[in-house]
Amino acid sequence: MSAPGNFEIPERGPGIWQPKIQGIVCNWCSYAGADLAGGGRIQYPPDIRIVRVMCTGRIDSLFVLKAFADGADGVLVSGCHFGDCHYLEGNYKAAKRMFMVKRLMKSIGLDDRRFRMTFVSASEGAKWGAVVTDVVNTVRELGPSPITEIRKELENK
Amino acid sequence: MMAEKKSTKKAPSKKEDTKKAAPMKLEVKKQAAPAAKPKAAPAAAAGSTTKPGEARIGVFICHCGTNIAGSMDIEAVQEASKKIPNVAFVDNYKYMCSMPGQTVIHKAVKDQKLTGVVVAACTPRLHEPTFRTATKDAGLNPFRFEMANIRDQNSWVHMHDRVGSTDKAIDAIKIAVAKAALLEDLHPKSVPVEPTAMVVGAGVGGMQAALDLAAAGIKTYLIEKDMSIGGRMSQLDKTFPTLDCSQCILTPKMVDVGRSPNIELMTWSEVHEVEGYIGNFDVTIRKKARGVMTPAEAEAKGISGGGCNGCGDCENVCPVIKPNEFEVGMKPRKAIYVNHPQVVPLIYTIDFDSCVKCGLCVTACGPEKRAIDLEMKDEFVKVKVGTVILATGYDIFPIENKTEWGYKQYENVITSLEFERLICASGPTGGHLVRPSDGKTPMRVGFVLCAGSRDNTGNGKPYCSRFCCMYSLKHAHQIIEKIPGCVPYLFYMDIRSFGKMYEEFYYRIQDEGAKFIRGRVANILEDPKTKNLTIYTDDTLLNRPIAMDVDLVVLAAAIQPAADTNRTRKLFGVSCSMDGWLLEAHPKLNPCGTTTAGVFLAGVCQGPKDIPDTVASAEGAASAASIPIHMGEVELEPYFAMCIEEKCAGCGMCVNLCPYSALALIEKDGRTVMQVTEAKCKGCGTCGGFCPGGAIKMNHFTTPQIVAQIDAFLLGGEQ
Amino acid sequence: MARTKGYPEALDKKLRDQRYYREDSNPEFLKKLKTISRTIPHMCYQCGTCTGSCPSAPRSTYRIRNFMRRAVLGLENEALTDPDLWLCTTCYSCTDRCPRDIAPTDVIMAMRNLAAQRDIVPVNFLKTVQAIYSSGHGVPNNDVNRAAREKLGLTRDPPTTHMYPEYVKGIQKILDHYGLKARADRIIKEREG
Numbered sequence A: 001m002s003a004p005g006n007f008e009i010p011e012r013g014p015g016i017w018q019p020k021i022q023g024i025v026c027n028w029c030s031y032a033g034a035d036l037a038g039g040g041r042i043q044y045p046p047d048i049r050i051v052r053v054m055c056t057g058r059i060d061s062l063f064v065l066k067a068f069a070d071g072a073d074g075v076l077v078s079g080c081h082f083g084d085c086h087y088l089e090g091n092y093k094a095a096k097r098m099f100m101v102k103r104l105m106k107s108i109g110l111d112d113r114r115f116r117m118t119f120v121s122a123s124e125g126a127k128w129g130a131v132v133t134d135v136v137n138t139v140r141e142l143g144p145s146p147i148t149e150i151r152k153e154l155e156n157k
Numbered sequence B: 001m002m003a004e005k006k007s008t009k010k011a012p013s014k015k016e017d018t019k020k021a022a023p024m025k026l027e028v029k030k031q032a033a034p035a036a037k038p039k040a041a042p043a044a045a046a047g048s049t050t051k052p053g054e055a056r057i058g059v060f061i062c063h064c065g066t067n068i069a070g071s072m073d074i075e076a077v078q079e080a081s082k083k084i085p086n087v088a089f090v091d092n093y094k095y096m097c098s099m100p101g102q103t104v105i106h107k108a109v110k111d112q113k114l115t116g117v118v119v120a121a122c123t124p125r126l127h128e129p130t131f132r133t134a135t136k137d138a139g140l141n142p143f144r145f146e147m148a149n150i151r152d153q154n155s156w157v158h159m160h161d162r163v164g165s166t167d168k169a170i171d172a173i174k175i176a177v178a179k180a181a182l183l184e185d186l187h188p189k190s191v192p193v194e195p196t197a198m199v200v201g202a203g204v205g206g207m208q209a210a211l212d213l214a215a216a217g218i219k220t221y222l223i224e225k226d227m228s229i230g231g232r233m234s235q236l237d238k239t240f241p242t243l244d245c246s247q248c249i250l251t252p253k254m255v256d257v258g259r260s261p262n263i264e265l266m267t268w269s270e271v272h273e274v275e276g277y278i279g280n281f282d283v284t285i286r287k288k289a290r291g292v293m294t295p296a297e298a299e300a301k302g303i304s305g306g307g308c309n310g311c312g313d314c315e316n317v318c319p320v321i322k323p324n325e326f327e328v329g330m331k332p333r334k335a336i337y338v339n340h341p342q343v344v345p346l347i348y349t350i351d352f353d354s355c356v357k358c359g360l361c362v363t364a365c366g367p368e369k370r371a372i373d374l375e376m377k378d379e380f381v382k383v384k385v386g387t388v389i390l391a392t393g394y395d396i397f398p399i400e401n402k403t404e405w406g407y408k409q410y411e412n413v414i415t416s417l418e419f420e421r422l423i424c425a426s427g428p429t430g431g432h433l434v435r436p437s438d439g440k441t442p443m444r445v446g447f448v449l450c451a452g453s454r455d456n457t458g459n460g461k462p463y464c465s466r467f468c469c470m471y472s473l474k475h476a477h478q479i480i481e482k483i484p485g486c487v488p489y490l491f492y493m494d495i496r497s498f499g500k501m502y503e504e505f506y507y508r509i510q511d512e513g514a515k516f517i518r519g520r521v522a523n524i525l526e527d528p529k530t531k532n533l534t535i536y537t538d539d540t541l542l543n544r545p546i547a548m549d550v551d552l553v554v555l556a557a558a559i560q561p562a563a564d565t566n567r568t569r570k571l572f573g574v575s576c577s578m579d580g581w582l583l584e585a586h587p588k589l590n591p592c593g594t595t596t597a598g599v600f601l602a603g604v605c606q607g608p609k610d611i612p613d614t615v616a617s618a619e620g621a622a623s624a625a626s627i628p629i630h631m632g633e634v635e636l637e638p639y640f641a642m643c644i645e646e647k648c649a650g651c652g653m654c655v656n657l658c659p660y661s662a663l664a665l666i667e668k669d670g671r672t673v674m675q676v677t678e679a680k681c682k683g684c685g686t687c688g689g690f691c692p693g694g695a696i697k698m699n700h701f702t703t704p705q706i707v708a709q710i711d712a713f714l715l716g717g718e719q
Numbered sequence C: 001m002a003r004t005k006g007y008p009e010a011l012d013k014k015l016r017d018q019r020y021y022r023e024d025s026n027p028e029f030l031k032k033l034k035t036i037s038r039t040i041p042h043m044c045y046q047c048g049t050c051t052g053s054c055p056s057a058p059r060s061t062y063r064i065r066n067f068m069r070r071a072v073l074g075l076e077n078e079a080l081t082d083p084d085l086w087l088c089t090t091c092y093s094c095t096d097r098c099p100r101d102i103a104p105t106d107v108i109m110a111m112r113n114l115a116a117q118r119d120i121v122p123v124n125f126l127k128t129v130q131a132i133y134s135s136g137h138g139v140p141n142n143d144v145n146r147a148a149r150e151k152l153g154l155t156r157d158p159p160t161t162h163m164y165p166e167y168v169k170g171i172q173k174i175l176d177h178y179g180l181k182a183r184a185d186r187i188i189k190e191r192e193g
């Protein structure tokens, strides 16, 4: 068995809130890095679900917003380092859009720490583990998304 | 590839005969698919060939032995999967990728009339091709397959959280099913492959690759940034473990390269720009101004019988003196020079950084040859090639950065590469190993192994440089042989003699009298008067600190990727590992390939390798690079962009976003709309991620598919 | 007879020493060292660079590499009761050069901390504590030094607690806060009676 990671294993079960984190990552760097973390048995919390796209350039701002609207507690977009994008510059273009998403979140009162864009290369398995651990910890601290809370309130009314 | 196509076409028809009705319906669907495909399909955003609600997805959960089953509750995953909308069938098996596993898929597709296949197993980066083939064999379009990664990104990384891991696997399957339900038939396009290849870097690796390609009848461009081919190996004296003389085994190869009609050798050149994709790379080569014309170049300029014949008359008159890099600065050269006598091609080169343009060489060369042109400019040559091999090799780590060993502070501390030149008969001392300080023959020589290798301080390299143990053993042998009474002391941490006949070589050198001290050298001090050196270390096996006086120290310095590697790899879209070595597609299953189709790796540029391993990897790369050329055509992944013309407002904002200039605005039916040149599109989706009107459809990564994936996770599979 | 005196006993001891360390090994020891030292002793690959760099090693039986090995193996008693533990000069040469980027000096300091918790401290170290308590200096000024200082044109006493003895109180307050002085007094009394 591998060494436990740098995080606590929470109690899980019905009625206990667990953060729902949507990851959208590019095939060439971060997805490969996440696979490498597997090969290295680098342990991190499992509270993230990955959707794979060929390049972060594919990521429409609306995907991120849709995830939040659906009740995601956090979203992680991850791709290649600048200059290393498999398609030359998709990540620059994605980064621009993601800044916009952050601004938008702030303006509607959604804590923008719930959304993060990172750069993890195919050889950075350990970094992938650290990034996800950090994202999960941050979202745990922030608690359930206010959007879910509001939706619940509306339903109760 | 042709053969493969034929056989797969046949296979389903055979099965149709035996399996009666079920596959017939599938055939119908398959035919319906292309019909719905035309670009003008209305409401293409929802354009799935399987209507929602009609999808029948099979989920196949793999245990991967205990790799997956050990960390999660497969039963629970199976039960939960049954409840996911559109799932028609769920099964699990110990090894889905095995023959019996694939048979399970095959049978279920037929019996259950599945429209899509989801395998929950390792990673698509490993087995997507495997399961696509299985899906195809079962009679579905191979792009009706989707993978849920529950091993590399789940069971292996959540080994201590069984509940969390199980939940994650269920969600991963939901996400995959949601996509599978919306997958469409896709038909990869075949493009012709240019029947030429390119090898970048002409060390022993690049030369071997080029020779193999040429022997296979493929025209090959061999690009070398230096004036001569040969690389590091041409600087070596002898080679372990056989002690062959390096020049004797390399020079004939160099001559073969120079002579081969299929190899177009371009020395003093580098890759300037790369465009295109597998089968069709357009590469621009910068031919650096050499100042000297080859006979062919002279001929082309109308100087018949002219051009450099290697006589060296120019060199004799040149007044500029510089250190010769080939001799690691231990011998002088002129501004017009060849750096050693065996250069291929034998054409002089002017170092324009130090040339004073006095013109003496021009006169010396004479009116017949007229080979020298002091005003020569860089030239750019464009070539088209089908596949590319990178073989850019390595440089020596600047070991002076490790100040404790005194390189460049103490004269008698040298590197192993300097040692090679000093012990080599054609080297600056004619093969006499001497102390740089006084020219005396050393009688006690200390070898510092792992100098800068296996070093995690940040000032050094964390990896093992892999050949320094062995060449240090070789060096020990060489001094014992050449200098009677001289004792080599090897300071080592581990002797890594892993190759064929390597351990035997270690035995032999120990038997010859070399002394081995197990301790990494802490520091070295010089006696300023005698220039003798004292090595400080811990004899860890005696558990005693020692201070040993020696006459000469040889640092087995770490190696690092060649200087220009980073720029070159980016031109070809090749990634590198954390330590800068070029990244292979898969360390075990595809060590010569890269993530850029059609680009391969040979030799040390991928990671430290000795000559036998370099040559083996070069032959592997040459074989891999020749396959697409011999096939004549390659299939491109059909992930390209498509314009949904009714939605396109003709704003043209996507046009500038595309890094490959694949998009353009055209007039159609009185409107301005965008049009994709499919051959240029690489499918990154940057345009699709941006288009404000949602008018760009990214095949296999469509907006409805991705949104369905997000919804599946967050809203539990319903849409 | 005389020549073999003590021989069977020595042999006996040797055989006992050769026994595997398992029962003596305490994995918690390594964990504690990591926490206190904030370095990574478990990554030591025994190359010997530290001992080779150590100014103490050629002048004593102190081998920093041995202590690193004991850390890896969790040989707590062996490490903490070895008097060599106190021979490190804290020059940090080993830390400068360790290729695994470990700070052996900090591991030694962590071991000393753990030893001190068990009252294992050489008396001279404790006397240093007493000296600091009474004068503010581990090595207080003396007449030889005073003369030398005068020769160099310096004040006879340095501008420290020697010149301003009123500040000794502050130092005492710090030492008392940690109970260091009381502890030193107690151990010295126990040892020297």
Ligand SMILES: Cc1cc2nc3c(=O)[nH]c(=O)nc-3n(C[C@H](O)[C@H](O)[C@H](O)COP(=O)(O)OP(=O)(O)OC[C@H]3O[C@@H](n4cnc5c(N)ncnc54)[C@H](O)[C@@H]3O)c2cc1C
Residues within 6 Å of the ligand: B200, B201, B202, B203, B204, B205, B206, B223, B224, B225, B226, B229, B230, B231, B232, B233, B236, B238, B239, B240, B241, B269, B270, B271, B391, B392, B393, B394, B395, B416, B417, B420, B467, B471, B474, B562, B563, B564, B565, B568, B602, B603, B604, B605, B609, B610, B611, B612, B614
């Ligand atoms: C001191 C020493 C002793 C050794 N002794 C032995 C031995 O005895 N036996 C053994 O098996 N191995 C030995 N080796 C290892 C051996 O040198 C390598 O295995 C071998 O040279 C690797 O060949 P290569 O073609 O991969 O790289 P290289 O020899 O480095 O060749 C790379 C070539 O590519 C060119 N190049 C680099 N970048 C570019 C670019 N961007 N564009 C165009 N061209 C470029 C370079 O100019 C060079 O010609 C020794 C190494 C050293 C340092």
Ligand code: SF4
Residues within 6 Å of the ligand: B449, B450, B451, B453, B454, B463, B464, B465, B466, B467, B468, B469, B470, B494, B495, B496, B556
């Ligand atoms: S080959 Fe030997 S000397 Fe070189 S880094 Fe590896 S272990 Fe050290």
Ligand code: SF4
Residues within 6 Å of the ligand: B640, B641, B657, B658, B659, B660, B661, B662, B663, B676, B680, B681, B682, B683, B684, B685, B686, B687, B688
């Ligand atoms: S997906 Fe779009 S941006 Fe990317 S290469 Fe194709 S056309 Fe260009």
Ligand code: SF4
Residues within 6 Å of the ligand: C043, C044, C045, C046, C047, C048, C049, C050, C051, C065, C068, C094, C097, C098, C099, C100, C101, C102, C104
């Ligand atoms: S220098 Fe570092 S790695 Fe080497 S023996 Fe000492 S502590 Fe261990």
Ligand code: SF4
Residues within 6 Å of the ligand: C050, C053, C054, C055, C056, C057, C064, C087, C088, C089, C090, C091, C092, C093, C094, C095, C104, C105, C108
């Ligand atoms: S810090 Fe201590 S162990 Fe390290 S070299 Fe100095 S005296 Fe030796």
Ligand code: FES
Residues within 6 Å of the ligand: A026, A027, A028, A029, A030, A054, A055, A056, A057, A079, A080, A085, A086, A087, A088, A089, A090, A091
């Ligand atoms: S391919 Fe990774 S960000 Fe573009």
